[in-house]
Amino acid sequence: MAETLLEIDGVETCYGLSQVLFGLSLKVQSGEMVALMGRNGMGKTTTIRSIMGMTGARAGTIRFAGEQVRSLPSYKIAKLGIGLVPEGRQIFPNLTVYENLVAASGNRQGASDPWTIEKIHALFPRLAERGNNMGVTLSGGEQQMLAIGRALMTNPKLLILDEATEGLAPLIREEIWNCLSMLKGRGQSVLVIDKNVANLSRIADRHYIIERGRTVWTGTSEQLIAEPDLQHRYLGI
Amino acid sequence: MLVLVEQSLNGLQFGLLLFLLAAGLTLVFGIMDFVNLAHGSLYMMGAYFAATFVAWTNSFVLGILMALGATLLLGIALEFIALRHLYGRDHLDQVLATFGLILFFNDAVRLIWGPAGLSLPLPSWLTVPVQIVPGVFYPAYRLSIIVVALAVAAMLYLVVMRTRIGMLIRAGASNREMIGALGINIKLLFTLVFGLGAALAGLAGLMQAPILTVQIGMGENILILAFVIIVIGGIGSIRGAFLAAIFVGMIDTLGRAFLPDLLRTVLSSAAASTAAPALSSMLIYLLMAIVLVVRPEGLFPAAKR
């Protein structure tokens, strides 16, 4: 019986005066891969920001690895073992590729088979080639690879990917999906946001669909595929 | 020739002194993107602390170490109480707030130590002139400034460019939120960096104190010079600040030393002696303007290193 790694309940989050999340709930079990879906602007990224403590939630509970993390500063949450590939990459432009990876390295002791620069290079050979380039000079896709590599370098218990395949070439995109299933095979818990429903339903265990800041549906991949109407209604497919 | 050697040493020493001040400034400004006008006040506090502690303990070295610690603590306290809330804000907000701190520190010092200033006498072992090449004697204390500044420069360069802490600091400058998401306590890191910057300012102040004076407002004119240096060098670049500081020190000293004679070859003596100081006062600003017109991001733009 898998333990609950992340549990969110009734979270409400605002940007200034405008409320974006209205009592959102979701759960990620240990070793599970969960997808978060919804149309543009429905609050997916905001959910992630609330989990990470980047935009503090106003109400509700967020528990990670058994600890209440709402209103903790974001570095403490990250230290508990969350690795984030943020929307829009957000690599450090004034550091080299190599330094971007080194800066993120940590949490070695907790992981059984920790990520190293060599392993990242094996995953994305392009990053090895560009090792001494400043982050700012990378192409869009290269930046995306770097962002993923950087998140892995923290050896997270839970990996969160917010549109991590955006802007990647099809071949690389395939590789990332393969990599995710490989990670899942190793028991890595993943929370993923992506627009490619086909791929998601292939490898994710469960899905949440959110609409205007609320969870409107949750179920397994089979259930999702079985209900094309649902996809049409909430995802516009 | 010997004159040239001696004047070059003067220039080098003055430049390195400026580097001590500029290093802290470029660290805080370039790396944390925080414009700290009160850096000059910390420099002043370093000098006041040193003069006070040296008098108390009757030991130059002990007093100076205590002063260094005191400015470090002061910097940390300042950052903790007020300045950390200003990271990521508009530069102007920072200018305004730290301008307020200048006002405050000047008057606080006046209240505590009185308006008259203090003096920091050198121990006798530092006052003897040292013969460096035959025929050229150089004050021992000025030599010691050269040594300390070079050591600080090397240490800073290594820490910022070669260690993970340095990478984190630089990364935090460009994206605070993301560095937090990597599990690093950026607030603490920045507090320490600010403290380090303050200690460097204090070090500059207390090293200068025996040569110059311990006076209210002593940090203000020299702060402008320090800004000029970090801008010429490229903001955030320790190497840039180092080279620019030596450059400015040399230009300033050699300009004053040789410009009048140079001008006298083309102008009448009277005209030269009035034109030369006017020109040499502008020299540094002229230099900065030229550098910026040719290289708008300074000599060593930080992003490209």
Place this chain on the structure above:
Amino acid sequence: GDTIKIGFVSTFSGPTAVIGNDMRNSFELALDHLGRKMGGKPVEVIYEDDGQKPDVGKQKTEKLIQSDKVDFIAGYIWSNVLLASLKTAVDSKTFLISANAGPSQLAGELCSPYVFSTSWQNDQTPQAVGTYMNQKGVKSVFLIGPNYAAGKDMLAGVKSTFKGQVVGEEYTVWPSQLDFSAELTKAKNSKAESIFVFYPGAAGVQFLNQYAQAGIKGQIPLYTAFTIDELSLPLQKDNAIGVPGAQQWVNDLPNAENKKFVEDYRKKYTGLRPTFYGAQSYDAVNLINSAVVAVKGDTSKKDEMKAEMEKANFKSVRGPFKYGKNHIPVQNFYLQDVVKDADGQLSLKTVATIVKDDQDRFVDKCPMK
């Protein structure tokens, strides 16, 4: 009115507040000595801070004249603050007593019936130093000073009286230059027999520090004007010993008024010693008092007050002096030196009289009769 109102404009904030403080201390002491009354009327003083900025000084002057309606206005450390404020005072026919600033314009074309000085004209002090160097038989000198109006006046003043050779003349950036190593190296290599400098305030402390550290103190003697005073001495310490200067007032001048001034000052403000700034401010009070007494407190009688003040009919702490037609004192200048006094503290001491009854060289430019 039934009180005598005096405005006092000086610098009470910023790094140079120390001068303003001393002036105010002496001004207050002088009033104490008068029982805070002049011509039977109580005296009210309003101190205003010019922050060392000309436009602020002018605004404060206007405030004192227009809003407080003072009868006299005194103070002014800085030439540019005084020059900015002058017109306001003269236009309103308010008596202005400069207790320090002495730009050449004030002695020359800008002299006014309503303006008096209890200090000197800028050039007089360095002229006295030049004369002294002649007396000592100095053959050559290297001049160093800051590159601003007063700095140029000072060097020009020395040159106008010094008969030997000027082998070099260096101006440094004012106020930002802090390091004089380049100038000292040049002076050392110029083979000059002596160095003359003018560096007021903090710069004077720095210069003496660096002069001593450069190791040429024993080799080339230094002559100064306005570089060593009771404010800078505690910071200059031993560096100042044996460095001569000239001044119209020294704390040990042997007259009764001066003894009382110095002693009471040290009593009232423990730990402090009066300076020439203070002495001039002390004199300013007594000058004003002489005028008020002469008209029995009726300050509307401006002509009579002017006539009285022109007589310099009061006991000056510098000893008796006369006014030139430009209202600048015609006075003695003394050689001062730094020595350890009875309690082992450094203090300034009169060594000799360099010139007697010296009149400034701009008096001919003054259109007053």
Place this chain on the structure above:
Amino acid sequence: MKSSTINARNVVVALVALGLTLLPVYSALTGNIFILTLFTRIIIFALAAASLNLIMGYGGMMSFGHAAYLGIGGYAVGILAFEGIGSGFIQWPVALAASALYALVIGALSLRTRGVYFIMITLAFAQMAYYVTSGLSRYGGDDGLTIYKRSTFGGLIDLSNRTQFYYLCLACLFGGIYLIWRIVNSRFGMVVQGVRSNEQRMQAIGYHANRYRLVCFVISGTICGLAGALLANNTDFVSPAGMYWTRSGELMVMVVFGGMGSLFGPVIGTIVFLLLEELLSQFTEYWALIMGPLLLLIVLFARGGIMGVLGRLSRD
């Protein structure tokens, strides 16, 4: 944005404008001449601050050398007066032209840089201007130059009459603000603000960013030059001290204090800053001990300066 026109902010602005207009009446009734003198100076600085706000608040150009224009405008008046040309019809256009020319030259050079580099290069040029005027020994060097006679306007207006001079300054201030208001909302103003927000984007849609910046910079410098001419007449004196970098810093403080990028902010900021300075210095000579932390508190807790606070009050 759509809040009603009667809010705390507009009320304060209206009251201040009314107060400034009626001030001479108050002064005449109470016989308090000094308040008029005081406010004349405040108004002149407000004009300078407003001009700085144009480039800083709307154009995103942080000029740390704005005091140079005060000096240039002032010296234009002072030097012409010294040379015997007393007519304001000559003095003032020369003051404006000289400021504009200076702005054009240093703007063209400085605008190659951005951000803090821009701050520093404008400072450098202002310092050079400071040293140049300090070297003008014919015009008093750093002792400054006394102006014996204020500008004459052929009998149209008498600048030595306090009330007339006050109203002239006030008219210049209101005129300047009106001008800035029109500019900011014009096509030109939209471009300048767009360039502040995202230069790359503006270039990509067809704007030569620096050309607009430069024009804006020159306009601002010219307005500040006018303030310089007024200030010289008010002080009857010009000196390099008025161009020192601390003066430029004070102008920035006034702008930020009042609220950068708001039309009336700099005026309010100037009034509050200078009055506070005046009052606190009456109260204690350690006034900076209060003023300093006050500035810090304003930055920490009153974002957007006084106007920002008033704006927030209005919204609640």
Place this chain on the structure above:
Amino acid sequence: MTDSAGVPLLRVENLIRSFGGIKATDNLSLDVLPGELHAIIGPNGAGKTTLISQLTGQLMPNSGAIHFAGRDVTAVPAYQRSRLGLARSFQITSLLRDFTAIDNVAIAAQAHDGHSFRFWGAARKEKHLRDAAQAALTRVGLGQRANVLVSELSHGEQRELELAVALATKPQLLLLDEPMAGLGVTESARMVALLKELRKEVTIVLVEHDMEAVFALADRITVLVYGRVIASGDPDAIRNNEEVKRAYLGDQHAVTRHG
């Protein structure tokens, strides 16, 4: 497409641009015919964005020439190229963040209108600018969001606004750098529909990794690898090109037409 009498609207000849050691654009030649939708695809880091930046003038080539509408524009600065009718959208969203959506578009419309040295009239009250801006917004589906600040728009909406801004300059040639990136399925579909509309009016160069969109839209496709053209041709030819499959597409897209 009938008027494409063989005279290209855009012609790139032997373009080279290197950064330090790497040649991001390596002797690249390319024609874009009037009226076509020309897609450029290639692996990450192949030099697509670099090419677009050279076309719009943000970046200057080391050598080679760019002709646009019969003019050599190689040395023409960016802002002038835009006036000649070249517009772009940015891969990484680049907007005036503290302006409203409609202001962003209106400023672009104003650029097309010329006359920006007008200091007096209120620009926000100029009806034809506002109308043009509103029309462009409506077109990309942001008609309802006109008065929202850009910083408050979602990522997807910002992508749409990027396009509206480019449209408002009334370009002859529209250079789109990954317009679908970050769009949800619905929005992507909407964008494809929109581009289908647009291609009737304006020539488009499209850089995109979304192969469904590319194959649905493109008349011609050019494939870049390491700054060089490895293939160019109609969609079917590209889909079945072995080299392209190996370097970029992988096996999936050769078979699946509809994802």
